[in-house]
Amino acid sequence: DAGITQSPRHKVTETGTPVTLRCHQTENHRYMYWYRQDPGHGLRLIHYSYGVKDTDKGEVSDGYSVSRSKTEDFLLTLESATSSQTSVYFCAISEPTGSNSPLHFGNGTRLTVT
């Protein structure tokens, strides 16, 4: 698992409620990412971070915010969850050396918005 822990592993929440997912790494990697996996779409990038307090948007960032106050933690927040945000969320880390460093993923959080 390359030292990546996602919590919670499963979450059921109601539409309109806020939700925060946590990613914790023990590898001291500089880059962290949040992806969502949906059938037929593969994995799509939501937000990423390239250092403490340095974050940027990915392909599907609407409705999501992130924070990174420490190297090891990257939080994903759904301010007001919607049914379209029902998905499996994966955190990934990397420490790029040139352009040939693969991402390493956590085991995911399955989120259901009812």
Next chain:
Amino acid sequence: DQQVKQNSPSLSVQEGRISILNCDYTNSMFDYFLWYKKYPAEGPTFLISISSIKDKNEDGRFTVFLNKSAKHLSLHIVPSQPGDSAVYFCAASGLSNAGNMLTFGGGTRLMVKP
């Protein structure tokens, strides 16, 4: 508009035979390509990669071929084993300030029958 496509959602192969998984891309700026393998309830794990300066990379039973003119890559697994049954994602990255931000295909579910 998906920049990385895996047109076969599923593939069934007999144990011992060759599995060939295909992937097409549209972005000419992609210069690094990866294959990930995913088991249920786990995160994707890195399998093999290839740089755009090569046309083949081999690692044990796994070989990735890249045809830049056709914007096509394929993963060959020989011989296929039941433990290879999983979802395989093709991914690509290009010159970017965001570490190794990856664009994924939709995945192909491989079933290897004993």
